[in-house]
Amino acid sequence: SIDVNLQRRVQSIADQWNDELTSIGVNDLAVVVKDVRTEETLAYVGNANPGRKRPGSEVDIIRSPRSTGSILKPLLYCALLQDGDILPNTLLPDVPININGFSPQNFNRQFNGAVPASEALARSLNVPSVHMLRRFGVPKFLDLLRKCGMTTLHKSASHYGLSLILGGAEGTLGDVTAMYARLSESYQNTDTSRIGKGDRLHGFPLTDKSALWWTFEALKEVNRPDEIDWRLVTSVKKVAWKTGTSYGFRDAWAVGVTPDYAVGVWAGNAQGQGVPGLTGARTAGPVMFDVFNLLPANEYDREYSRNGWFKEPDYGDYVLAEVCKESGHLKSISCGRVDTLALPRKSVRSEPCPYHKVIDGERYFVLPPSMEWYYRQHHPEYSYSLPKEKSDSQMEFIYPENGAMIYIPRQLDGSIQGITFNLAHRDPMKTVFWHIDNEYAGQTRIIHQMTLNPAIGRHNVTVVDESGNTISVGFTVCDGR
Ligand SMILES: [Zn+2]
Known part of the structure; x- marks a missing residue:
């Protein structure tokens, strides 16, 4: 049910943007438009400018598995809200973490200490997302993604680990856009008791109207200072959207949804080479808004939508x-x-x-x-x-956590690399004295970091400040060969 007229216009937008992006080394671009209520595909551009021959131009990117970057974060936020694990603006930790050597960074390499969950989603902060996934559980989230309609997750939860939320898994533009469409469809479904086997929403796990509504609200915030120059976007419709940028700037995603439409855009190189500066917000985002601006506005007043945006949930949908x-x-x-x-x-x-x-x-x-x-x-x-x-408590270890297993890679000469311990003290001017296994190891002020070389096995680090406050952390050093 491709709409021929719409298809031609979307193709033309994709071709124009592709011309522009080719000049910065981004050769391929795909766009898909879906009708939320029927999930029919209204426009399908598997790759822009198919006539211009270049390596990869024949690849249908809408069906190609690519690293998902941050594009799955809204589903995690919604799932945590639905389960009551967080509230929309719960402060989440944004401090360095290191889990068996996995140490995620935010895009701008800064830590904010604590960030409301909705803002962490809108700004796409990586560290709070990892905290969210840790709270929810990787196996449970993997199961949820499969139930949402992701068909490319063939590996185990332990294979993906916490990087699942940061692009550690691959998804197709077609699947991801359909999943966003189902978020909108699920919100607007007025009679969930009638969803039977064979229905698109059968088994779709995100059904709590209030959780869905708060997710759309967080995603309509266009306050993403880290990534985009908004002067480039001429007219901005109200859209719940998210960008994604994969590791090494290989994949740029922008996927958005309204009560009527879902639009997915991917930009990059079909053959996989990264381009510095290729980000979802800068390259795919403006294309997505151009496509949304083509789509006819739906002005019907429905139970869960009005004027092309989501109405607040009904009485009975929330507490x-x-x-x-x-x-x-x-x-x-x-x-x-x-x-x-x-x-x-x-x-x-x-x-x-x-x-x-x-x-x-x-x-x-x-x-x-x-x-x-x-x-x-x-x-x-x-x-x-x-x-x-x-x-x-005056002090707290930032790294490691109590009970941590620390895998240490050996250097080329066989020696073991040191471990840098990191501590926060409420009063930066206080001197802190460090001890490992009850032996004095040194002192710090202001920046409380100490590199130590413990042998393989169990250890204890104890710190004492000049007022006598004491904390300890126990950990095990493992050979990370
Ligand atoms: Zn309070």
Whole structure:
């Protein structure tokens, strides 16, 4: 059911952008447009300018498995909301992590300390996404992606690991665009009891209207300062969209959805060579908006949509709950300002705000030391003012975690590389004394990093600050040959 007229116009947009992108070494471009309500393909450009011969021009990219970059993050956010694991704006840790040698970085290589989950999604921050996936579980997320319609995930959860959320798996533009279309269709489905076997939505796991609605809201935020020059985009329709950029700048994705349409765009080189500066937002994003602007607006007033955008969920689709304005968690007895939000039903079982404390009648907002260390660099208004003697913890290890297994690669000469320990102290001016297995190893101030060379086996690092506060971390060094 290709719409011939639309197909011609989408092809022409793809060809024009392809002409432009070829000049920066990006030779291939694919676009697919789907009708959300029927999931029919309205336009299909497997590769732009098919007549211009170049290596790879005959590849139908819409069916080719490519690294997914960040394009799967909205499904994870939605799944965590639906399960009540997070609320829309729950603060997530954005601090360095290292899990058996896997140490994700944000696109701009900075850490924010703590970021609301919705903002982490809109800005596509990698580190909070890894925390989200860790919370949800890789096997469970892999299963969810398959149920959502991803047909290219043939390997095990342990093969993908946490990189599953950062492009460690391959997907096709066709599958991914269909999955986004189903998010929209699932939201607008008014009678889920009638979904039978053979129905496209049969077994589709993301069904909570409130979780879907908050996901669309987060994805309509066009505040993505890290990636795009918005002056290049002439007119911006309201679209829930996400970009993806794969490792090595090989794949640029932009996939967006409205109540009526899903549009997927991929730019790159069919043969796989990366291009510095090839990012989803800069190359695929503007193409996607040009295509959306072609599509006829649907002005019908429906139960879940109006004027081409999603209406708020109906009474009965959500629960009302009081949420801490500062942490995004359910309000605890110690919180100050609160918002009342319409949330997914399972939200009521999520964790109450762990950061507000009331001591002697005074209210304090206190992040754990490792989050605070980075948060303070981006939030000058944050002042940690809990009286020192009232504080439960002055210090926290950023690396390693207690109980960590650390795999150490050997150098070429057979020697073992050192391990850099990383600690946050609430008071940077305090001197900290380091001990490994009860032997003194050195002292640090301001930046608390210490490189040590423990042998294979179990160890303990203990640090003591000048006031006598002490913390320890136990870990095991494994031969990473
Ligand atoms: Zn609070």
